[in-house]
Amino acid sequence: MGKLLVVGSVALDTVRTPFGEASEVLGGSAAYFATAASYFTTVDLIAVVGKDFPDQHLKFLKSRGIDLTGLEQRTGETFRWKGEYSYQLNEARTLETRPNVFETFRPRIPERYRTPALLFLGNIDPELQLDVLRQVQRPLLVACDTMNYWIDRKREALWRVLEQVDVLVVNDGEARALGGQPNLVQVARDILTKGPKHLIIKRGEYGVLLFNHKQTFGAPAFPLEQVRDPTGAGDTFAGGFMGYLAATGNLSEASLRQAMIFGSVMASFTVEAFSLDRLRVLDYKEIEARFREFKRLTHFEDLS
């Protein structure tokens, strides 16, 4: 299958958790997504950074085989995000967001990116997500993320995105906000009626759910002894999920389920260290080994 394209943010994060802190480290949805996906396939990246963006990060992303033709470097400062987590690691508290050059980001898709096999629309303004969809030939599979900020402020544009995508990947709070009710099964039915064919709900330390018209799939998160920094878990989940699908070209139900596990595996590695530090030293053998551990974790015999 062809390439995987991601549009999102590349940022410099400053993060504090009960287990330490990291200052001005590589972050952003597209950086997390692309790095995770790069273990499975080649990735084209669309994002914007400022002139202050450290060369070492560009080198790192390139070293993962990520195509940075679509990474604009503009006058001004890179997107900064500052956040902290309490022991309740499932939710970040944002201390500061400075979009900087990201504020006026208008994704421009280079000619050779325009026929992606799979497309991931990271959490950006739904108007920009629509803009991207207009610029590319319809991929085999489009997935998108969003956040409460857009659900509250750009609901109409967001629904226009959702009508055109195959997979919506959100956390449970976002799903409930979008569906307007507390019960996730009812939320899923509502969202699937109006938009995407698949709804993936990320529940952090509680795992993931996949709803579609035919089936529901659920998996716990991998129980970890050390969660140092949950930042990027959702985007690396999406990266593992889409990366695996792009690598195999198989979009069957069975393959989607395996992709959900590969996504969970990538997220589980990511949170073991700050920023992308765990993924920097990760080996594909470790990914496969953890996939098999996931199988042992969740397996039980059916009734005869």
Next chain:
Amino acid sequence: MGKLLVVGSVALDTVRTPFGEASEVLGGSAAYFATAASYFTTVDLIAVVGKDFPDQHLKFLKSRGIDLTGLEQRTGETFRWKGEYSYQLNEARTLETRPNVFETFRPRIPERYRTPALLFLGNIDPELQLDVLRQVQRPLLVACDTMNYWIDRKREALWRVLEQVDVLVVNDGEARALGGQPNLVQVARDILTKGPKHLIIKRGEYGVLLFNHKQTFGAPAFPLEQVRDPTGAGDTFAGGFMGYLAATGNLSEASLRQAMIFGSVMASFTVEAFSLDRLRVLDYKEIEARFREFKRLTHFEDLS
């Protein structure tokens, strides 16, 4: 295998949830546990109620084949619990607790209950749990529940219980309080070093985890379209879990995993209605059908 013995409370509950309310309905850990377990095996029950306890509830419990020889009926009023749930259904807010005759409950085990194959010590004072353990011949498997109230006030007695039981069944908040740290994997290691061979962590709508020295097992909760009243979910989980083990007599790892699913199945039915109302009309075929649905929910192909 022989019989399953449960010691716990039988109560009259008044419950309000966003989906309705129920007044003075059958509740209590032993009532929920025994009813769920009765779908798999015969159950001996130890508890106390007052003279005001409605005959219809006695008739119902008997109709489920539960042996009530050990259910004392004493002068005074039955244990009353009043609670409510918000849309965040995972946690009850207790409005009122009137232990009444339960306050001076001293479990006395009738002669013919004293050689149980399996024993479940419901959430009661750890001193009473120790008292029960002294009165019975060591069963093949003992499981117990507890709560933060005892973890805070009777920690020493509780650890003496835990040294003697095989399985501790608690929710994640209780596990963290007992282990004294936020990370569940570390909590599990700590608890398993000092006490039981198995730790089961109930996470409500997020599913269950089983830790032992060899393995970890995790399953999501069954995604339900309607959760009307979460009361009793934990005790019916334990009832399904222990009931299945008692019925098969198989305590292998594979059997424990299936028992975790049967427990989850029973909990999933329980929360669909107030009190024990869903279990009153439940059929064993429905239990098996939902077990198979659980398999479909969680199944994915391993790597080849």
